[in-house]
Amino acid sequence: MTRGGLFGVVALALLLGAGGLWGATRLDWASTRVAVTGHGAVGDVPLAVTGAQVAPVLVGLAVVAVAGVAAAVALAGVARRILGVLVAAAGLGGLVVALVSWLDPPSAAELPGLVGSAAGGAAAVPGATVSTTAAPLLALVGGLLVAVGGVVLAVADRRLPRMGAKYDAPGAGRPRDPERTAWDELDSGVDPTTEGAFSRPERAD
Numbered sequence: 001m002t003r004g005g006l007f008g009v010v011a012l013a014l015l016l017g018a019g020g021l022w023g024a025t026r027l028d029w030a031s032t033r034v035a036v037t038g039h040g041a042v043g044d045v046p047l048a049v050t051g052a053q054v055a056p057v058l059v060g061l062a063v064v065a066v067a068g069v070a071a072a073v074a075l076a077g078v079a080r081r082i083l084g085v086l087v088a089a090a091g092l093g094g095l096v097v098a099l100v101s102w103l104d105p106p107s108a109a110e111l112p113g114l115v116g117s118a119a120g121g122a123a124a125v126p127g128a129t130v131s132t133t134a135a136p137l138l139a140l141v142g143g144l145l146v147a148v149g150g151v152v153l154a155v156a157d158r159r160l161p162r163m164g165a166k167y168d169a170p171g172a173g174r175p176r177d178p179e180r181t182a183w184d185e186l187d188s189g190v191d192p193t194t195e196g197a198f199s200r201p202e203r204a205d
Contacts, residue, residue: 006152007160011069013149014087018065020142021058021094025051027135029101032108033128044128051135053114054106055097058139064090065146072153076162081154088150095143102136 031048051058068087075083106114108128153160 004161006156007072010072010149010152010160013145013152014065014069017091017142017145017147017149018062020138020145021062021065022142024098024135024139024142025055025058025062027051027138028133029054029135030105030111030130030132032111032130034108034112047111047115049106049111049114051101051139055101055139057097058094061090061094061097061146062142065149068146068150068153072160076160077157080157080160084150084153084155084157086150087153088147091143091145091147091150093143095140095147098136098139098143102132102140105130105132 027050028048029051031046033044034047035044065087068083068090071083072080108130111130
């Protein structure tokens, strides 16, 4: 795989991972039934919480992953390897947060507090259970992609392109075209057919 191709794969992994982390926060992660008093409502109603309410840190980790793509373009060497470690840590953090939140979701009593003022005076219905969704899996995949992308940045820096490297020493090693050179000299006001005559030393009689 070429350097540019490898960097493209890394960038795609980070962007997809960031999308997975952010997208998971927009989905419902858990729900229960709560008793609502006041506001003209009586009885129990369903209450769901999103990933952003259960694990708000995932939004920040998604931003880190996107910023890592831009930074990776501008950095190289030790700086890019350090960036890779930080990005990998962000991905692992997102993976762990999503896994823990999925395996150990908030209790029915905790859910109204996560929703905040929107839940009003809601309280968990006695004996209510919490239903979870598969949305955290999206965050798990996103965190894994970000972590892998960060690891590649850290360990394969030498195989990744460096910004501006292909523009170093423009024209180096390329033979000059004599015809093009002659036209350039004419454009600058020099007659290439006579220039050499003035540069030759005169022979003594």
